[in-house]
Amino acid sequence: MRLSATILAQPHSGLALPAYDRSKITPGIVHLGIGAFHRAHMAVYVDDLLGEHSDWAIVGASLRRPDTKEALAPQEGLYTVAVRDAAGTHPRIIGSILDVLDANTEREDLLALLADPQIRIVSLTVTEKGYCHDPATGELDENHPDIVHDLANPSAPSSAPGMLVEALTRRRNNGIAPFAVMSCDNLPSNGATVRRIVSRFALLREEALGAWVAEEVAFPGTMVDRIVPSTTDADRAAVAELIGAEDAWPIMTEPFTQWVIEDNFPQGRPPFETVGAQLVNDVEPFERMKLRMLNGSHSSMAYLGYLAGYEYISDVMGDDNYVKLIHGLMTEEVMPTLHMEGVDLGSYRDQLLDRFRNPALQHRTWQIAMDGSQKLPQRLLGTIRDRLAANQPIDRLGLGVAAWMRYVTGVDEKGENIDVRDPLAMRMLAIAADAGDDPKALFTGLVALTEIFGSDLADNEVFASTVTRHLESLFDQGAAETVAQLVS
Incomplete structure (x- = not known):
């Protein structure tokens, strides 16, 4: 019935x-x-x-x-x-x-x-x-x-x-x-x-x-x-x-x-x-908090988790190294860019981590990874720009961007095809094909997509060196080992 x-x-x-x-x-x-x-x-x-x-x-x-x-x-x-x-x-x-x-x-x-x-x-x-x-x-x-x-x-x-x-x-x-x-x-x-x-x-x-x-x-x-x-x-x-x-x-x-x-x-x-x-009266501080802490963490976990073979976000949260990465991402790199009077950002962070752990909620990393070209600017790149302007490091945020770049090559760590769902998928796959196995060439090709990265990040030495370093590690060591080395 x-x-x-x-x-x-x-x-x-x-x-x-x-x-x-x-x-x-x-x-x-x-x-x-x-x-x-x-x-x-x-x-x-x-x-x-x-x-x-x-x-x-x-x-x-x-x-x-x-x-x-x-x-x-x-x-x-x-x-x-x-x-x-x-x-x-x-x-x-x-x-x-x-x-x-x-x-x-x-x-x-x-x-x-x-x-x-x-x-x-x-x-x-x-x-x-x-x-x-x-x-x-x-x-x-x-x-x-x-x-x-x-x-x-x-x-x-x-x-x-x-x-x-x-x-x-x-x-x-x-x-x-x-x-x-x-x-x-x-x-x-x-x-x-x-x-x-x-x-x-x-x-x-x-x-x-x-x-x-x-x-x-x-x-x-x-x-x-x-x-x-x-x-x-x-x-x-x-x-x-x-x-x-x-x-x-x-x-x-x-x-x-x-x-x-x-x-x-x-x-x-x-x-x-x-x-x-x-x-x-003003939603923007709440919106920025959620985009950067929840959505930025979600995207980072999606790309890094998928590359490591994790199907669900709760699986990612079962890896202590990934938990350390996301806790540090929010605490050390995102929260200092937020100014939320009367809001306990540490409590919000802990609440997010608990939600990510929910074993009954089977949220696929592949689903979250969709349409990354549209999501990256507000989830990760805005925070990165704020930290670069303040001369602050972007190690964890940069790893999230590098993981996206590795993901949109369309081939995973086992050599299997990734079903990349994105409005710019064909352009990104063509860039990846031209770059071959060269992480620096891949970075150069993708960062030139101004509809994602604007015109400022391509020439920023800290951004370029951080993301390229992580991208090289993702190709050489894989996602799980790259995360482990970063949080060790």
């Missing part, structure tokens, strides 16, 4: 159900990029508040693939969030998503909904690459194929910036106040960055439109945090056993969840603070 509203009417022991009548809720939010993270994070917060605030339900939209819609439509938008810890798996049915639209086949329906006055917030988790921007500068990539297409076909957009601007244009033309645009992606200063990207796209369409977007549209910043591994067939089978029904796409996650939000919603917002979110 498939998960559905009918299943909700049946008694279930130990299964948490929506605490409201789904027939009485209406949408106030459209979410672009309705993947696993959104369904484990924001949709859960909204589910918690719909009992008393029924006009803030979510309609999701898939911009690229219809798989989420295909999974959730037969289930009337319902799905399971299964929280895993050492004590077991704890299932909960989420009902906050009323519908999922496929932008490829239902574009006009999506645009019409975005232009409807009842929609007051448009949130996004389209990943770093979904903003069609230059990760090194945070500016719109005006030569991106999707941007070129959307500027030529403004009423039939395919990109997130194009979709937002077309919907905002329709609202402006009809005298409807703009919705707030809330990015929940791991971008540095994500609110300001998305404002810059969307305003620039609007300006390219029409000068007055660009000015209106920049002045009238709110772009609240956020910091989001919850570890969400990919769902496996074994996960689906386990959830079916727990809930007594088939769920085509349950979400597996950890107990921890955090959401910090800039309180900037001119057309109103749900009381997120009543369900555990933190509303603040």
